[in-house]
Amino acid sequence: MAKKDAPLSLRPLDDRVVVEPTDAEEKTAGGILLPDTAKQKPQQGKVVAVGPGKLSDKGVRTAVGVKVGDTVIYGKYSGSDVEVSSKELKILRESDILAKLVK
Template sequence: MAKGDKQLVLKPLDDRVVLEPTEAEEKTAGGILLPDTAKQKPQQGKVIAVGPGKLTDKGTRTVLAVKVGDTVLFGKYSGSDVEVNGKEYKIVRESEILGKLN
């Protein structure tokens, strides 16, 4: 790893997923610029890391439906916001992910 590179030191557990939320829209569909206070919380993000899967009663792990690099939609108030190395991330359970974008 080069001197300037920062590697994510956050590893999710079980069926949790680490997301990098996309920036809130700065303009409306009609082209009106929005001030910071009027911007909606982002509900879309890129998957940065995934956990090993939820442990079943039989001792096996379930396979997650998302992988690193996927762009996903999540609920407005789902997950937990965390800051690592000065960067904002969101940790959600796989069940809180509403869908994947192609």
């Protein structure tokens, strides 16, 4: 019996975004297998939760520019790494996201 993913029990606040990083590349473009020590930390991932948006000085929420399911690229040392339900996740501010991949 296949195990279903448990619902995410993490709700980001304000303009924060929860991202599940993609796995590090196992091979180079030329087909060379990389050992664990040579793998680079991934800088892209899939958005799994989005906060309601930042509260302005006038009390109005500004919409966040990404939504659940988007694939984003973020800075190498951005955000905080957390583990929830045995999943490695990253919590970022919207301003830490550099780009959104468009299909």
